[in-house]
Amino acid sequence: MSEIVAAPGNAWPERVFDAAVLRGLDGRARREIVDAGALVSLEPGQILYRAGDLGDSFFVIASGKVALRAVRRGDDGESNLRAATAGDSFGEEATVPTARRATAVAEDRAVVAEIPVHVFRRAAGRSGSGEAERLERTLRRIATRDLLRTLALSRHLPDADIDALLDAVRYHRFERGEAVYRQGDPSSDLWLVGDGMVQIQSEDEDRLHVRAYLARGDFFGDEDQTRRAATAVASGASLLLAIPAPVLREIAARNPELLPRLRRVAADQQAAQ
Numbered sequence: 528m529s530e531i532v533a534a535p536g537n538a539w540p541e542r543v544f545d546a547a548v549l550r551g552l553d554g555r556a557r558r559e560i561v562d563a564g565a566l567v568s569l570e571p572g573q574i575l576y577r578a579g580d581l582g583d584s585f586f587v588i589a590s591g592k593v594a595l596r597a598v599r600r601g602d603d604g605e606s607n608l609r610a611a612t613a614g615d616s617f618g619e620e621a622t623v624p625t626a627r628r629a630t631a632v633a634e635d636r637a638v639v640a641e642i643p644v645h646v647f648r649r650a651a652g653r654s655g656s657g658e659a660e661r662l663e664r665t666l667r668r669i670a671t672r673d674l675l676r677t678l679a680l681s682r683h684l685p686d687a688d689i690d691a692l693l694d695a696v697r698y699h700r701f702e703r704g705e706a707v708y709r710q711g712d713p714s715s716d717l718w719l720v721g722d723g724m725v726q727i728q729s730e731d732e733d734r735l736h737v738r739a740y741l742a743r744g745d746f747f748g749d750e751d752q753t754r755r756a757a758t759a760v761a762s763g764a765s766l767l768l769a770i771p772a773p774v775l776r777e778i779a780a781r782n783p784e785l786l787p788r789l790r791r792v793a794a795d796q797q798a799a800q
Contacts, residue, residue, distance in 0.1 A: 556650035569633035591637025619670035625722035701761035723765025
């Protein structure tokens with residue numbers, strides 16, 4: 528278990544509020560976050576949270592280093608997604624919200640500031656709507672980048688193309704039984720499952736056939752067709768990310784192996800099911 532260190536008054540190091548996700552907050556907002564949050568002390572090798580855990584806080588490093596480790600699609604074991612050092616944030620997926628993408632483990636002795644998302648939003652909102660929206664976008668962009676690092680779609684893309692994806696991606700929520708799209712609809716986006724499950728269905732003479740079940744990290748969307756070849760339906764409450772087809776085509780033109788790799792992954796998955 529992590530040791531919680533008391534943080535009375537304004538005891539948090541200034542570098543915490545110099546982080547990109549907190550910079551711009553006024554004094555009142557900072558005090559609210561300090562009062563509701565906590566400083567967490569980690570020993571080398573100590574795990575703060577694991578991939579798949581649920582969480583309602585994100586973190587900013589006051590000192591030390593924390594590694595984010597996850598199993599990338601196609602790999603057998605964990606690898607480092609990134610290392611966060613003093614002034615960096617991590618755990619931003621709590622703002623979406625969705626399950627933790629990676630395991631957070633201290634690489635050396637570290638102190639991190641734990642910031643409850645609901646307190647952050649309230650405090651940021653009082654700093655002005657423009658500032659709150661900017662900080663929220665910053666958090667979501669970092670969370671999305673960490674997600675993309677684990678996927679077959681983007682793990683081999685250069686940083687410039689990752690940034691293009693981050694600029695274009697949109698988040699959507701679907702409830703159980705809600706259609707993402709239907710067979711025959713225009714094919715306008717590639718979809719990624721951020722959380723939850725999606726069922727791919729097709730119809731043949733009024734009979735419904737289930738072609739695949741898709742879970743976190745899977746992609747779908749007939750990116751090379753003008754019309755949907757099947758129907759996609761949420762099997763439960765799901766968080767999905769949509770990438771516009773023109774953006775995907777531009778990136779694929781610069782990375783000729785991208786679409787063939789996506790098709791191989793999809794084919795292997797459906798064959799396994």
